[in-house]
Amino acid sequence: MAGSTRSLRPSVRQGRRLGVLGLLVAAALLLLAPSSTAYAAGDEGMDSFVAVYDVQRDGSMKVTETITWRFPSGERKHGIFRDIVVRMGWNDEENRYRYYDLTDVAVSSPSGAPDAFRVSDMGASREIRIGSSSEYTSGTQVYKVSYTLHNVLNPITADGKPATDSSQADTVELYYNVFGTNEMTARDRVSVTVNAPTGSTKVACYQGVSRSDTPCRSTSGDPATFSTDALAPGDAMSVLASYPASAFGDVRADVRQGDSGASVGSEAAPAANAAAWAGAIGAPVLALAVMGALVWTRGRDERYADLTPGLSPAFGTGATGDGTPAAATVRGGSTTVAVQFQPPAGVQPGMVGTIIDETANPIDVSATLIDLAVRGFLRIEEITGEGVFSRTDWSLTRLAPPADERLLPYERQLLDGIFSTRGDVVRLSELKNTFASTLKRIQGAMYQEVVTRGWFRSSPQTQRGAWQGLGLVIAALGGLVLFYGRPAISAILGGGFSGGVALGIGLVVAGLIVWALGGRMAAKTAEGSAVLAQSLGFKEYLTTAEAGQIEFEEASNVFSRYLPYAVVFGVADRWAQTFADVARAAEAANQPLIMPTWYVWSGNAFPDFTSIAAGVDSFSTTSTGTFTSTPGSSGSSGFSGGGGFSGGGGGGSSSGSW
CATH class of the missing domain: 1.20.1280 (Monooxygenase)
Structure with missing residues (x-):
């Protein structure tokens, strides 16, 4: 009586993987060792395999196999098994497979061998295991196995390409692997007869190793016949028959989403499945x-509980100096922003960019370079290229360091990374494809700096x-x-x-x-949150500042000092427009402003704040890309498209004894 065994795929621990590997090695050794088994002795195999394929109008195929099996002499076996392929990859498409539903399985033995059977899902195939574990058989036995495979036909267009269904097809083809290359049983004689609603118009047969085009015998008509002799272990056999599409109904391949090796549950391992x-x-x-618990308890920023946002105990009750506040703190809550008319004391543009998004971005490094130019460590000069498609470049000139300025470790790494091996004058384009490793070190130093300042307890990265x-x-x-x-x-x-x-x-x-x-576990300390509030307050000032609030005498200096922060915040255009208004007002008052000298504009007219800001913004964008750049590194027809071959069809089977 037929049964059904389903299977499941639980996760595999390392130990079991090693166990499986051991089993495979042991099996290989057994196959290679001299013994009285089938292949070593050469006395087990099929005397004959006779199959009748009755192709139906709906594209299914009723299969009847008569197998004369010769068991090893002097050995008793329980029976044989047949593995019928039911899942195959589809046209090399990822995560799609073709499915051949297998139904109506029946088994008998005209020679009287035990013919009980069970059907098990083995992933890509269904195993029909014939015989009883409590009974033995030997000698030569005959088994008759029948079953139905669905959706085996391929609709083909007039130009030999696969069609979605038979309504778009000129012909339909049966391209089927009688045996796959995983059939390791010797077969002395193989005969296949294909019956269909109409006679075949073209046939072919292939045998041998995978992708072999060695022909086997075939005749077209009604029925089509195929045969061969002496198939060795590992030899496949594929049959191919073409029919007019008009003789069939709605024929199409059953193509599904998923892994072609998937299966659908099992009673073999219910505990593992559960x-x-x-x-x-x-x-x-x-x-x-x-x-969720970790983000709530450790991933939210700390804040001073009893202080106005933006203030820290450094201005009042004192702090430990290592980022651990003396005042009470809480976690979470929103940042209250109050306008700050200057950046946080002692906080450079690159540090502002890092505290805002907890990341040392390349734009923060670019703003640091601009800030160093403002502070007198280098000069940035535009170089306009010649030609319609030329691009603007920039010359960076290292200057004698100002006596009253101190460099932070990441700032020194940035200057040294640009100038140390290239001289005191370097074009920005020269850094292309060579600066990325230096950038990583600079970013690492920036992360270390925010930890040193007590804004984070460890590097947010x-x-x-x-x-x-x-x-x-x-x-x-x-x-x-x-x-x-x-x-x-x-x-x-x-x-x-x-x-x-x-x-x-x-x-x-x-x-x-x-x-x-x-990604949300990089929490700021209460001191870091205070600096963030000050930074966002300063951004508010840069985006809302009015020309009338800025003194003419301080305008040029304020513009330059705050421009790198505007670059970090992405508001350089707004900041420049404010100073364009200041410049016009100063001109009307006969107090023209002096333009910055740390940035040399290449325009034809005299520079103004807008042109300088535009140039700096373009420099920032270009340098960001330059800093990060790295060098580049050098079911179709079996009668067309190169023809058919053994193992090239759909489905397939393999056998063995147990």
Whole structure:
């Protein structure tokens, strides 16, 4: 009486992987060792394999196989098995497969061998295992196996290309692998007869190793016949027959989403299946719960509880000096912004950019370079290229350092990275494809600086990287389970497993949750939050400042000092427009303003604040790209498109004894 064994794919631990590997090695050694088994002795195989394929109008095929099996002499076996392929990849398309539904399985033995059977889902194939574990057989036995495969025909257009269905087709083809190259049984005689609603117009037959075009015997008509002799272990056999599409109904391939090796559950390992599904559901829930709790308790910024936003105990009750506040703190809450008319004391533009988004971006490094020019460490000069398609370049000239200015470690690394090996005059374009490694070191020094100042307890990049790295590891583990867990578990438990797909997806989702929430684990200290509030307040001033608020005597100096901050905030145009109004007012009052000398404009007219700001903004954008740049590094027809070959059709089968 027929039964059905379903299987699942749980995750595979390292130990089990090693166990599977050991089993595979042991199996290989057994196959290679001299023994009395079938292939070594040469006395097990099929005396004959006779198949009748009755192709139906709906594209299904009723199969009747009469197998005369010769068991090894002197050995008793329980019976044989037939593995029928039901899932195959589809046209090399990722995550899509063709499905041949297998139904109506029946088995008998005219020679009287045990003919009980069960059908098990083995992933890409269905195994029909014939015989009883409590009975033995030997000698030569005959088995008759019948079943139905659905959607086996390929609709083909007049120019030999695959069609979606038979309404668009000129012909339909049966291109079927009688045996795949995984058939390791010797077959003395093979005969296949194909009956169809009409006679075949063209036939072909191929045999041999994978992709062999060695022909076997074939005749067209009604019926079409195919035959060969002496197929060795590993030889495939494929038959090909073409019919007018008008003789059939709605014929189309059954193409589905998913892995061609997937299967649909199993009674072979219910505990493993349940565990896999529990893990599939539990992993994302656990990841969300744990990471949510961590973000709430450790990932939110600290704030001083009893101080006005933007103030710190340094202005009142005192602090420890290591980022640990003396005042009471709380976590969370929104940042209250009050206008600040100057940047936070002692906080450079690059530091402002880092505290705002907790990242030392290349734009922060570019703004640092502009700030160093404002402070007198270098001069930036535009160089206009010649030609219609030429681009503006900039010359950077290192100047004698001002006596009253002190460089921070990351600022010194930036200057040395540009000038130390290139001289005191360097074009920005010369840094292309060579500065990326220096940029990484500068960014690392910037992260260290915000820790030194007590704004973070550890590098925000390190905090994010640790958690996001863990998320990627979990997701990668899910990917391994998803793509490699099924065959490993199948090797252990003897079947394909649906739970492995679910568990793999669950782990991938859990990893993505850890990765996403891990990006929020870079929490600022209360002192860091105070600096953030001051920085956002200063941004508010840069975007709302009015020309009438700025004294003519201070205008040029204020414009230059604050311009790098405007670049970081992305409001350089607004800041320049304000000073354009100041310049016009000063001109009307006969007090013309002196333009900055740290930036040399290449325009034809005299520079003004707007042109300088535009040039600086363009310099910032271009330098950001230059700093980060790195060098570049050098179901179709079997009768067309190169013809058919053995193993090139759909479906297939393999056999063995047990």
